[in-house]
Amino acid sequence: MKFLCLPGAYGSAKNFKVQLGPLAEELESRGLATFAYSQGAYEVEPPQGWEDYFGSRPLYRFLDTRQGDTFETLRRLRHVPHSMNAEDTMRMFQSAGHGQDWHQRVWREALDGVFKTLDEDPEIDGIIGYSEGAMVGASLIVEEAMRAERSGCQRRIKFAIFISGAPPLKFQGKDRIVAQLADEVGSVIDIPTFHIFGCDDAFLSSAVALFNVCRPDVAHMYDHGLGHIVPRDAENVGLLGNILQELLPKFEEASRKKAALDALVSRPRFMLKPRGGCGW
Structure with a gap:
């Protein structure tokens, strides 16, 4: 399987290749995967106070949010009460972000850019x-x-690995973009997924909200016990390799069978006409 690797905000293809390096090398050594790295189209400066956090410049985002302090909405999420469920947390987070909405044109451009890479x-x-x-x-x-x-x-796309993720977005009204949440839309991601996150992640609610909109019988999760990071330590990487060694071949085989069945179903059928008919 070949994965398209998409970094986080204020990241880059170069930096994400380093972040993901130990896990990618583990999967490559087991013959499970190869990798292609991409990045957002918009070069950005890191937020004030975080200049040295995100790695070497240049840094990018998929979303053109260069106007205003968009990092402020993430700061708010860190202070949401932990007693709230994931969906209510995301709704509260979005309500706090009014006035900093992502324009639908910007979101469409971001998706089209990734489709172009595909x-x-x-x-x-x-x-x-x-x-x-x-x-x-x-x-x-x-x-x-x-x-x-x-x-x-x-x-x-037949399989996805989400690390400290967030739910998919959808259009709302004339200009807003909001998260798709399980108690509103149900399961909207029907392919097999594997969710990696840490119980100490300040943004854990968003990762759980993403898990909740994935088809439950083919969605798996792994808690590395750390924060909002890509796990790189030997213990977690080895355990992840073992889990994916079991999951990936199963999902690939299921995908092959489904493709064969779909091809059979869609194959044109020619019906013979009775003798004495009008010919072909």
């Missing part, structure tokens, strides 16, 4: 997304399913 590499059939990259990847999976239903084209 089109340029036909071998990609999986997504690994971290933080903002997970939100973009989740939204792309939902969008791809909708496009396939409209056009009849085959879907590309």
Whole structure:
């Protein structure tokens, strides 16, 4: 399986390759996966006080949020009461963010950019997304399913790994973009997914909200016990390798069987006409 790897906000393809390096090397050594790295289109400066946190410049986002202090909405999320469930937390977070809405045009441009990357590499059939990259990847999976239903084209993404993720976004009203939440839309991601997060993550609610909109019988989770990070320590990487060693071949085999069945169902059928009919 070949994964398209999408970094978090204020990241880059170069930095994400370093962040994901130990896990990617583990999966490659087991013959499970190869990787392609992408990044957002918008170069950004890190928020004040975080200049040295995100790694070497240049840094990027998938979303063009260069106007205003968009990091402030994330600061608010850190102070949401832990007693609230994931969906109520996300709704409270979004309400606090009024006046900093992402324009629908900006979101469409972000998704189209990732679709363009997919089109340029036909071998990609999986997504690994971290933080903002997970939100973009989740939204792309939902969008791809909708496009396939409209056009009849085959879907590309068969498996996703979300690290400290966030739920997919949807249009609301004339200009707003809001999260798709399980108690409003149910399960909107129907492909197999694997969710990696830490119980000490200040943004744990968003990762849980993403898990909750994925099809439950093929969604798996792993708690590395740390914060909002890509796990790199030997113990977690080894355990993740063992889990994915079991999951990936099963999902790939199921995907092959489904593709074969879909091809059989869609194959044209020619009906013989009775003798004495009008010919072919």
